[in-house]
Structure formats: C-alpha cells, structure tokens
Amino acid sequence: MKIALVDSGIGLLAAAAAVRRARPDAGLVLSSDPDGMPWGPRTGEEIRDRALACARAATEHRPDALIVACNTASVHALPALRAELEPGLPVIGTVPAVKPAAAGGGTVAVWATPATTGSPYQRRLISEYGNGAQITEVPCHGLADAVERADEQAIDAAIDAAAALTPAGTGTVVLGCTHYELVGERIRSAVRTPGAPRPVLYGSAGAVAAQALRRLGESAGPAAGPSGELTVLLSGRTAALPEAARTYAEGRLLAAAPATP
Incomplete structure (x- = not known):
C-alpha cells in the first residue's frame, strides 16, 4: 500500500x-x-x-x-x-475540525491563515457545525510561513500574537492550517489560562x-x-x-x- x-x-x-x-x-x-x-x-x-x-x-x-x-x-x-x-x-x-470541536459547545477558537479567517468557506463550516458553541475566528499572521522555515523566533512571535487575539478561558482550539499541527503543543501552552485545564486541540x-x-x-x-x-x-x-x-x-x-x- x-x-x-x-x-x-x-x-x-x-x-x-x-x-x-x-x-x-x-x-x-x-x-x-x-x-x-x-x-x-x-x-x-x-x-x-x-x-x-x-x-x-x-x-x-x-x-x-x-x-x-x-x-x-x-x-x-x-x-x-x-x-x-x-x-x-x-x-x-x-477540512478544519470545527464539527467535532464544537460538538460539546463551550468556547472554541479557530486558528487559521488570514486568508481563511472570515472566508465564506470557514463561515459556512461554523454556521453548519457550530452547535451553539461560542466560536472565535483567530487570524494567525505569519505562522505557517514561520513553521515552514522552522524559524523559532518567528514561530513564537506569531503564536503569541494569535494567542493575544484568543479569548481568555478558551477551552478548545481548532488548528485550521496543517502547518499549525507541527507546533500544536506550543499553541496549547500559549492559549492556556493560568489555573485552567489545558485547552483541547483539534487537528485534521x-x-x-x-x-x-x-x-x-x-x-x-x-x-x-x-x-x-x-x-x-x-x-x-x-x-x-x-x-x-x-x-x-x-x-x-x-x-x-x-x-x-
């Protein structure tokens, strides 16, 4: 095979x-x-x-x-x-894992490229499968390019910038670009609210x-x-x-x- x-x-x-x-x-x-x-x-x-x-x-x-x-x-x-x-x-x-991420409701952040964030495609996914969850679309400027180059400083800067746009207490993060899965644990750490459980990540x-x-x-x-x-x-x-x-x-x-x- x-x-x-x-x-x-x-x-x-x-x-x-x-x-x-x-x-x-x-x-x-x-x-x-x-x-x-x-x-x-x-x-x-x-x-x-x-x-x-x-x-x-x-x-x-x-x-x-x-x-x-x-x-x-x-x-x-x-x-x-x-x-x-x-x-x-x-x-x-x-396809970004909006459906399983939103199945339990709660607060969900969809991290995606700026071109995808707010696009009719992503908005349709959220409309069809949002399940009443509180969903925030987060544009991740430069993150995919930084991951592609394995530029550690640029990765940290892009993750920090996207984390600052993610509402405090977000319990679930959808990784809406395949590059982001390579730095998933760093994203989880950046989004975590002190004293709260680690956010759940949904990749594809x-x-x-x-x-x-x-x-x-x-x-x-x-x-x-x-x-x-x-x-x-x-x-x-x-x-x-x-x-x-x-x-x-x-x-x-x-x-x-x-x-x-």
Whole structure:
C-alpha cells in the first residue's frame, strides 16, 4: 500500500506521520511545491493548477490514495483533483475540525491563515457545525510561513500574537492550517489560562489518515513492520526530506524510513 500527500510545503508532515503511525508498512509519497509556495495569496485558479501539478507528479509513483494535506488546496482544488483522478485514485481532502470541536459547545477558537479567517468557506463550516458553541475566528499572521522555515523566533512571535487575539478561558482550539499541527503543543501552552485545564486541540491529521485507510478498505495496524518507503518530491523533483522538516517530531519520524532513489 502506498499513500501520496500533496501540500504547498511541509504542512503535509502531520498527516504523513499519522499515516506512518497507523500503518508503518505503507509507502509514502510527499509531493510539495517549494517553487510556488505560499499558495494562500494565489488565486483559486493558480492554487488549483499547482495542486494538480503536485498530484500528477505523485501519481507517477503509483499511489493507492491521495491526501490533499492542505486546507487551502482542499477549498480550491479538491473538485478538480477528484474530477481528474477518481474513481481510479481515491482523493481525501482536509477540512478544519470545527464539527467535532464544537460538538460539546463551550468556547472554541479557530486558528487559521488570514486568508481563511472570515472566508465564506470557514463561515459556512461554523454556521453548519457550530452547535451553539461560542466560536472565535483567530487570524494567525505569519505562522505557517514561520513553521515552514522552522524559524523559532518567528514561530513564537506569531503564536503569541494569535494567542493575544484568543479569548481568555478558551477551552478548545481548532488548528485550521496543517502547518499549525507541527507546533500544536506550543499553541496549547500559549492559549492556556493560568489555573485552567489545558485547552483541547483539534487537528485534521488523524482524521484524514483514518479516512484514507477506510477508502482503501484497510485498517490501522500500528504494530506492522516499518517497511514503508518514503519518496519526497519538491515541485516534481525527487529530493531528500527538507532540513526544516527534521526540526519537527513528525519529520524525524518520517526521516527514519528508507528513501527511494
């Protein structure tokens, strides 16, 4: 079994690591676009075209499923990807976990890129699945770019700025960009109100990994031998895992896999 993942950059690490933990025997193809990133400021048509290019490069390695491990690409490119690749290749998109986060009500903050915050897409999710929860949309200026560069000082500054916009006492945080999952614990610490329980984080990595296995009729097997190979494509070129990726636990987990030439 081989699963491909597409994103503009290293935000795909979280979902890839979730797949690796669930099925260590699954091969992984990580197809990102350093030549074209960031995708967020681009037009919907440009995002669609660049996501399609990444997906086409990945399909040359004959994956059994494709995860669009990017919220922005899922909004703008998912219909085009499914139209081109399905039913032969299952395509799994990424949606911010508003529904499960709001299921219990309470206070919820949705951390997302400035382009996504307040967008019709996110507002529709909140309207449909908010469940009466008190939901605050928090724009995270520069956080995804800082995570991509593994710039520790910039990450701290961006998290602190977003935490200052998050209401005190917020009990749940939705990570509305896949890059944010790589620094989830730092976000949790920044949002926590002294004396209150640690906020609950809701990302998408585990859910999309589980959905990919379901679409393939497979089940989790974390005890399987770690035999799955890793292929890294940077704007279509076979390469090593970027050094910035190794800064994060998810990247180090993936780097331990044998790489294809």
